[in-house]
Amino acid sequence: MASGLRTLGSKAAAALDDELMSSGAFSIDQLMELAGLAVSQALYALSPPSKSPNVLIACGPGNNGGDGLVAARHLFHFGYKPTMYYPKQSKNELYQRLRTQLEQLKVSFTDDFPSAAQHTDYIIDAIFGFSFSGEVREPFPAVIQALAQSKKPVLAVDAPSSWNIEDGPPCDGPGKAYQPDALISLTAPKPLVKWFTGRHFVGGRFVGKEIAEKYGFDVPPYRGSDQIVEIGKNGEKL
Template sequence: MNSRNQECVEAPRYLSKEEAVAMETELLRDYRFGRQQLTEILGHACATAIAKAFPLTSLEKRQPTVLVICGPDQNGCVGLACARHLHVFEYIPTVFSPKRSPDSLHQDLTVQCERMDLPFLSYLPTEVQLINDAYNVVVDAVLGPETELKAIDEPLTSILQTLRGLKVPIASLDIPSGWDTDESSSEGISPAVLVSLMTPKRCALSFPGSHFLAGRFLPYDIQKKYELNLPKFSGTDSVVEL
């Protein structure tokens, strides 16, 4: 096997939190990607991954209902964009945003969802069975790598507790909420699907569920510098299953 073929089969590299932050900073500063642009690209890719993991034709309930739980930070912004794209893909998303953010992008994405008639819950039902009866899938966009776990408080801590008890499948965006970016977790929520944003993080090294990667847009020089070894994306797909 020649070196080119060896490169093709080499496993993707799982980045530390520090490396992921540095790479995103370069994209924003040196490559002039806008934050809203990245959020839109990643939100669309997340919706695509969820549609691949839970096709409309495979859902048992009559209506393809999805609950998207969005935190106040960047991961929540991606969740809001994902919810809007799920709506375009003919799913029926409902959004729960427990801590409305003063961030202008978060507010803009919220307005876009509202203007597309996506319903917003004012509270998360505490009865786990109620959630199980109402939704086919729950999208976890509560906490991302940017969130300091020591700083989280109510209502986010109660939301994580509720998510731990769910039987309905969870799809987490970037990292499962409550996990440390650099370490695999045996505690906390247990999503069925993980959609890594741009690159997989170290905490996902032993993730047992369906793992998708949304990183096709990354410039070649970035891929080379961080030795990402991205897998081959099929056709025009924006995501690939690892």
């Protein structure tokens, strides 16, 4: 579906991130904390812990995975029981700290995604984000396959993993048939939302109109002090 909001392409999203962290003076800790909080609040809006207490969170090796690590911590505080699948752990100091924060809460980690996916109530796909292109490397093809075949609902972070940011679902491979139930776009929808048919949230409320105009996207129509907004086909608040 089209989101009705102007989208932010892969290169523009990378340039915006660079600007926010250089002249914008943001730390990645700040941006990731707000992004991960938004992810957790979108899941709460989709399905509160009374309905889906167990959440399986698949984290990739980069920033998308970092958003997943932050989201898991907030979900724990909201009353969920998160389980992490995080097979390619970054040596970056921030990611190690985010992992430690989860360990302190005794959040469990699993090595077997397909099996864990059968025993959870909701799945968060935080594997690849706006910087993904090219091939899905091991061990993620089997994970994408499990996501594509999952009977459990899936919330994807910024992009359904394995989709091309501009061109949407791949022409072949496990991601071809992958259509998550929900998506949370961070900062702004990416062009791939044209191929996405589920419920659509936007989060990551840290950019004003001036920056949005510079990069050619729209500030999402947030309500009040909310950190997320669900949007319809024409960009309206739902």
